[in-house]
Amino acid sequence: MAAHTKIVVCAYHNVGYRCLEELLGQGAEVVLLFTHEDSPTEEIWFASVRELAEKNGIPYLTSDINEPANVARLREIAPDFIFSFYYRNMIKREVLDLPRLGALNLHGSYLPRYRGRVPVNWAVINGESETGATLHYMVEKPDAGDIVDQEKVTIAFTDTALNVFNKVTAAAARIISRSYPLLVSGEAARIPMDLSAGSYFGGRKPADGLIDWRKSSLAIYNLIRGVTHPYPGAFTYLDGKKVIIWQAWPLEGEGETGRVISTEPLLVGTGEGLLEIRSLQLEGEAETTAAAFVEKKPPTKFE
Structure with missing residues (x-):
């Protein structure tokens, strides 16, 4: 049939x-x-x-x-x-x-x-x-x-x-x-x-991947894993330059939103908890580990 x-x-x-x-x-x-x-x-x-x-x-x-x-x-x-x-x-x-x-x-x-x-x-x-x-x-x-x-x-x-x-x-x-x-x-x-x-x-655009550091580390982590490869990625800014964060992990702790409180590991303050950044990419450059990124130019605050 x-x-x-x-x-x-x-x-x-x-x-x-x-x-x-x-x-x-x-x-x-x-x-x-x-x-x-x-x-x-x-x-x-x-x-x-x-x-x-x-x-x-x-x-x-x-x-x-x-x-x-x-x-x-x-x-x-x-x-x-x-x-x-x-x-x-x-x-x-x-x-x-x-x-x-x-x-x-x-x-x-x-x-x-x-x-x-x-x-x-x-x-x-x-x-x-x-x-x-x-x-x-x-x-x-x-x-x-x-x-x-x-x-x-x-x-x-x-x-x-x-x-x-x-x-x-x-x-x-x-x-x-x-x-x-x-x-x-x-x-x-x-x-x-x-x-x-x-x-x-509704649908999502690449611009929707902008990280709001006032949100919890868990919410930011979920955004990152929700739009990481092969999607456009979650992003932030460092000294006016776009940075895509491809991999991260949420942790407990406190810190000013967007402020780097540790470089080994790379920890950033959020609205609730800390976010450990593990892999990231400065616009126009290759993706790299957090350790290699810090060694090249230690960040102080993500915008």
């Missing part, structure tokens, strides 16, 4: 790659893929959905699925399902209404918590101990349709956003593995989402 179910996939990033790979592994008939051109301003550290499509002979487009010509093409295809796996464009109602059996999205959180953009980064920044992945039907309101399946993943205190994203990606693939046969056979669950029990977060 699966071989006769026509599917259109919208996908990007590692989640898109793994979920498309899982569908293909189950013999799904993916008749068209919508993906994105890689941005020249973005670090491309993730797998290419386009390359996976080429390898499997799947036609693909990088234009917006909502464009009139694409909507017309979808009407001709008359897909049974549309799947969205980390596709970055909001899919309009006109498109959502086209597939015979529904349009579904794989979201990188345990919905209804962390609806919206970059949910993994937000979960780490907010100090959560768990998040997850959720497959749900798409409606006009983002991340709000009925839930088909979801799976939790843990966030360790030492995890970076990348560590968590890798866990979420693996969970997403498992969800597709479980859910696809049930969707095709009409036996998949459909659980209404209680939006009142959830939360919504």
